[in-house]
Amino acid sequence: MGDTDERRKCYRTVFVTVGTTSFDTLVRAVDTREVKEELSKKGYTHLLIQMGRGSYIPHKSTGEDGSLTVDYFTFSSSIADNLRSASLVISHAGSGSIFETLRLGKPLIVVVNEDLMDNHQSELAEELADRKHLFCARPQTLYQVIAAMSLESLIPYPPGDASPVAKLINRFLSFPDD
């Protein structure tokens, strides 16, 4: 009894996003028993999947039996609110999703889509993982990464700055510096 009460108070959502792409492999992986169990073990209570253009439909669950509450949707005009209320984000390797999440300071697991031709996205995910700003996983290894991850080891991402470029462009066009 006490446990369930505690869980209800502790509303910890995992938000999964594939952006504007179709990434059935990730959605399928998240929908497996192994991943859901590992997430439960880590204390997460809700799983919300933004499935984009994918065709695989995950199973909804109300979580009454103590398991994760699972829900999904295809698109929304802005996932900012979903990101803000999440305790963990699992995302495809699109730079937009990655940086939107990092800017909000949320723990992030990036899953690279190996079906994409000329997979340049992995470069960014690997570089940021090397710099300890996020975790990198493949769909098959996702549950292991979740089990092994330690959120305290993540380093916050320092925000970027576009003003050096603006300065160079202005100088080139002989506009005065501000």
Next chain:
Amino acid sequence: VRIDVMAMNVNGNARAPDGKNKKKTGGVEGGSERGNFFLLAVGSKALNEIWTNTCPLTFCDGLCRLLVMEIGKSCCFSNLTSNVSTLLITITITLVVIRFLYVIYWCGKPLRTSLQPISTLIVLGSGGHTAEMLNLLSVLQTDRFTPRFYIAAATDNMSLQKARVFENSLVNEAGGEVVELAQFMQIYRSREVGQSYLTSVVTTLVAMAHALWLMMKIRPQVILCNGPGTCIPLCVIAFFLKVLGIRWSSIFYVESIARVRRLSLSGLLLYKLRMADQLFVQWPRLQSKYPRAHYVGRLM
């Protein structure tokens, strides 16, 4: 001003004009064989050699003197008529080449503009490209870069919408005062994500024609792009218009933050062909690999 015209064979090795390996050039005979040969040899390596060894002004001057010499040599009338057409072709090609070299030389040199607002073309792309571009625009002074033209691929639904939202936010910031409205356009896509490179050739040509149409309408002074294939036809046409002297567009290319170790195909093309006036990269490894790029750190 004298210039020593180095006769070069196509492999770019300099040799004396009366040396061995005389090629049959046809057309004007005798002493002007050197002249024809010289012009024919303007291939890629030869260009580089000439480029590094001569100043453009003395180069042009020398070429003009050479041509005057050739015209002087064709004094006999029967020779003259058959020589004139060859000469005209030679002159035209020479002028185009000179102009081409002139454009390449001045690309990447800062402009001396008056402090007027500059018409700007902004190329948007699917995925993170639009987000990165709008992020850049938010730090540029929008009263300097106006009127603004946004171009997105025809199949890209969200980019123009995001740009509209951005422009509306600018209007709101300015207190509802609008100096010049931004314009939003679409262009046929040269390559869909995952499309085979072979069929991409055809679609790219279609995109080029459309790009020519749009560029003639807009004739921007500045082009901002950051990677989608959409920008290549536009940049190629812009370069073409530069050579023809129709409009000098400064092309600024910011490689996407997702490119850590290698340039994208668009970036590589613009870098190798020297079509971008300035190419910016966001990760240090790219700067060491591509020395003419400018490292600017992360924008996002």
